[in-house]
Amino acid sequence: MDKKGVKLMDPVLVAKKLSKKYGKVVALDNADLELYPGEVLGVIGDNGAGKSTLIKALCGAVIPDSGEIQLDGNKVSFTSPIEARKLGIETVYQNLALSPALSITDNMFLGREIRQKGFMGRILKFLDQKAMAEEARKRLSDLGLLTIQNINQLVETLSGGQRQGVAVARATSFGTKVVIMDEPTAALGVKESRRVLELIGEVRARGIPIILISHNMPHVFEVADRIHVHRLGTRLCVIDPKKYEMSDAVAFMTGAKEPPLN
């Protein structure tokens, strides 16, 4: 990915001077963030640096006290993750927010089911299970996930990596502009993590930019195009993973080393 080429485009998602206080604790202090088309932006920061508050503000789970969020150049505001999702900001939560006892198809369409056409759908509100199954299958195969044998199998019968795959497939539906992934590899083994990192590559290849929050430096350095370092409630710097070592990033994060001037 050519970094200069990326920078020439307008950002998809911009956060400007976001602030959020909890009592006397300043969680966000004029924090900025830009996400460019087709990139994976890693977000790292020490515990308590405010990165999760930043992400929650972007996905609608927290309403910032001040500052603004722009999507495709337009100012947006939302009061819930559902509203953010309607605008095209999808979040894959750390706990995945899946219902284990429901099938893969049910989970992928939970809260936005497809109804049958005509009387059966409009009056009796019957679901179009065939259409949902086909669409679910298509999305999974687009992401190279067709190793899942049966899309009507229950999510609880899937492995951790496969569940992550279902959550990501759900997030990358038609009209998704941004995918936010919160610690996607935290609960996974080595090889399943690898599969999820490949999955992130698949999503990027489809032109959907990703914000990746992770504590796992090797994972962030492997897939991120740029890395946003968060410290003391604001953006400290943005670094290019090709030009810096992981030890540098940790040093910036903890304040052991002066950040580069952007």
Add this chain to the structure above:
Amino acid sequence: MNKISDDISKDLKDQPKFTTDIGEKDQDHHSFDLGEQTTLKKIQHFLHGNPTIVPVIILILSVIAFGFIAGGKFFSAFNLSLIVQQVTIVGILAAAQTLIILTAGIDLSVAAMMVLASVFMGKLSVEMGIPTLPAILVGMISGVATGAFNGLLVTRLRLPPFIVTLGTWNIFFALVIFFTGSQSIRSSDIEVNAPLLHFWGERINLGGFVFTYGAFLMIGIFIFLWFLLNRTAWGRHVYAIGDDKEAAELSGIRTDRMLVSIYAVAGFVVAIGAWVSIGRVGSVSPTSFYEGNLDSITAVVIGGTSLFGGRGTIIGSLFGALIVGVFSSGLSIAGLDVLWQRFALGCLIIVAVGIDQWIRKVSN
């Protein structure tokens, strides 16, 4: 459907497998046991995928067992159809109860709600001279309103359903006593003033099998709720809320609004039960069905629905109610004291919940 499965099997051939990509070694605690399984494990998995099988097996076994113990009298067409008649009311209450338990809730007030609705129906039509249909409508509204009231308390005050419905059980029961002054409305008065209230108690003879209209209505309610739960978004959301409420909320389901609607639908089903109960009992008695709350929970639990929510089938509860009916009938024909019916039922509940716990371990 065939096309899809063909496509899937084709894709499976073409695509590398997740497990083979990853290798067997790292799969140990994530994979879904692709290695050799013990027979017991296979049974566990099968039951997990087919939760209605357990109550069906118990029902068949108990029918066979009581056939031996109680003899031909048990198997007579009259007795078998009598069992269905006897479980009609508990069955309808269990249908409503299933909706609540699927959301990981519990409703201790269903029977009190039902008696209250039947009191409205009887009181208005028999003693206040209001035409029967509007009186039934008021009873229906009472059912929906009391159900929604439970739902509102659960969602607005964030109180556990157990406590909410323990409270409303007493409140509804007190209202029943208040409106009736502890007086029953006699069957003969209903027959004269509002015969329509007895409609569901009318019998139809099908080659020795005697069914009430109410028994057919009960079956109809179960079929209707099956479609609602399995073929509509509303139904899928019932399961999602019971399974993981937070996940459901993040998926865009308005869980509080959903819960109120679930309690209201349960109230509606209970109100239908109120009308049927007048036909079944004949009179409207303020102290009837006092054990209906717990009986309905028993039927749901024996029917394989998990008290932890999100798991179970509505048809299972029908089988659960029938199992209870078969036990009561079989044991009494065999000449055993009522206390042994209770004893057997108690054992059945514990076994049912034990089996449920064991099956649920599959997902861990």
